[in-house]
Amino acid sequence: MAEAVVEVEGLWKAFGDVSAVEDLSFSIERGQVYGLLGPNGAGKTTTLRVLMGLERPTRGSTRLFGSTVTPSCNELFRVGAMVEQAAFVPHLSGMRNLRLWWEATGARMKDADLDGALAIAGLGDAVHRKVKTYSQGMKQRLGFARLLLGRPELLVLDEPTNGLDPGEIREIRELIGRLTSAGATVLLSSHHLNEVEQVCSHALVMNHGRLITSGTVSELIGTTKSIYIEVDPADRVRAHTLLSTHPHVADVQTQGDGLVMEMRDGQRSDVAALLVNAGLRLETIMPTQGLEDAFLDLLAAGDAADAGGNTVGASTTNRSEVVS
Numbered sequence: 001m002a003e004a005v006v007e008v009e010g011l012w013k014a015f016g017d018v019s020a021v022e023d024l025s026f027s028i029e030r031g032q033v034y035g036l037l038g039p040n041g042a043g044k045t046t047t048l049r050v051l052m053g054l055e056r057p058t059r060g061s062t063r064l065f066g067s068t069v070t071p072s073c074n075e076l077f078r079v080g081a082m083v084e085q086a087a088f089v090p091h092l093s094g095m096r097n098l099r100l101w102w103e104a105t106g107a108r109m110k111d112a113d114l115d116g117a118l119a120i121a122g123l124g125d126a127v128h129r130k131v132k133t134y135s136q137g138m139k140q141r142l143g144f145a146r147l148l149l150g151r152p153e154l155l156v157l158d159e160p161t162n163g164l165d166p167g168e169i170r171e172i173r174e175l176i177g178r179l180t181s182a183g184a185t186v187l188l189s190s191h192h193l194n195e196v197e198q199v200c201s202h203a204l205v206m207n208h209g210r211l212i213t214s215g216t217v218s219e220l221i222g223t224t225k226s227i228y229i230e231v232d233p234a235d236r237v238r239a240h241t242l243l244s245t246h247p248h249v250a251d252v253q254t255q256g257d258g259l260v261m262e263m264r265d266g267q268r269s270d271v272a273a274l275l276v277n278a279g280l281r282l283e284t285i286m287p288t289q290g291l292e293d294a295f296l297d298l299l300a301a302g303d304a305a306d307a308g309g310n311t312v313g314a315s316t317t318n319r320s321e322v323v324s
């Protein structure tokens with residue numbers, strides 16, 4: 001049976017009158033790369049901080065490797081967390097910073113996985129340069145190296161690509177790829193939706209502290225209603241006719257060599273079955289949207305369901321909040 005590395009059940013976290021997280025539940029199994037997606041103020045950082053024992057939950061439970069999280073629980077030693085900005089001594093080299101930090105924990109350098117950490121962080125010779133000469137992306141990679149010294153089984157990363165340029169974002173994405181192919185479990189939060197789409201196996205979408213949806217990234221993309229289909233050219237007219245008269249289908253348009261249809265309800269698999277059962281040669285069927293569009297749709301749907309509830313409408317994606 002797969003072991004749950006992270007289990008969050010009915011988590012609530014309030015700061016005075018502000019409800020940062022409301023009734024959030026999710027679990028992460030070993031080897032998953034799990035994305036927490038949501039706009040500013042959604043409650044992502046708060047969730048990660050509670051999970052790391054940095055905040056006490058108002059209600060609900062958080063478990064790591066099967067044990068309840070407390071500020072001093074042993075399971076936290078199995079986690080590498082980047083929830084705060086990593087700070088380094090600027091006039092010392094990256095390597096010296098790594099050693100100082102590791103030894104400050106009372107551990108011996110020979111017990112650290114220095115080679116493994118440096119291989120994944122990919123800093124090369126720059127690790128011997130002073131940190132004040134580093135770009136933002138290099139500092140972030142040094143932060144990763146620091147986390148990896150202790151051979152963590154779970155990595156918790158709050159917006160690991162925040163403030164980086166596109167090249168640096170790609171490097172961090174590759175770094176996370178190296179981590180996960182080495183078997184790590186990763187929980188990360190992000191605004192970069194296409195990053196999540198490319199990096200994560202699973203994702204959870206939250207807004208106003210609440211879960212909107214969760215699942216595999218392909219399931220989340222699959223919740224979109226717009227579908228692109230290609231059939232054998234000889235079957236295209238029949239496919240158009242079949243689809244446009246079907247009760248699940250709201251609209252069908254020709255696009256290039258294919259058809260784009262909007263579903264009213266039902267599953268993509270229903271459409272595939274309909275066409276195949278009618279003897280059509282189906283070549284491609286896929287959602288037209290990526291996670292970014294799916295995410296915006298989900299947030300909009302969540303807000304519509306909230307109508308009359310606490311806040312917001314179209315402003316969800318640009319609410320700015322003060323984050324501690």
Ligand SMILES: Nc1ncnc2c1ncn2[C@@H]1O[C@H](COP(=O)(O)OP(=O)(O)OP(=O)(O)O)[C@@H](O)[C@H]1O
Pocket residue numbers: 015018019020021038039040041042043044045046047321322323324
């Ligand atoms: N220490 C705190 N005291 C008071 N309110 C807080 C505190 N920490 C967070 N909040 C509030 O809780 C809500 C959720 O904040 P949180 O930082 O978890 O969101 P987030 O999803 O990480 O947002 P961002 O994408 O901007 O980082 C916000 O309304 C925020 O202002």
Ligand SMILES: [Mg+2]
Pocket residue numbers: 044045046158323
């Ligand atoms: Mg945050």
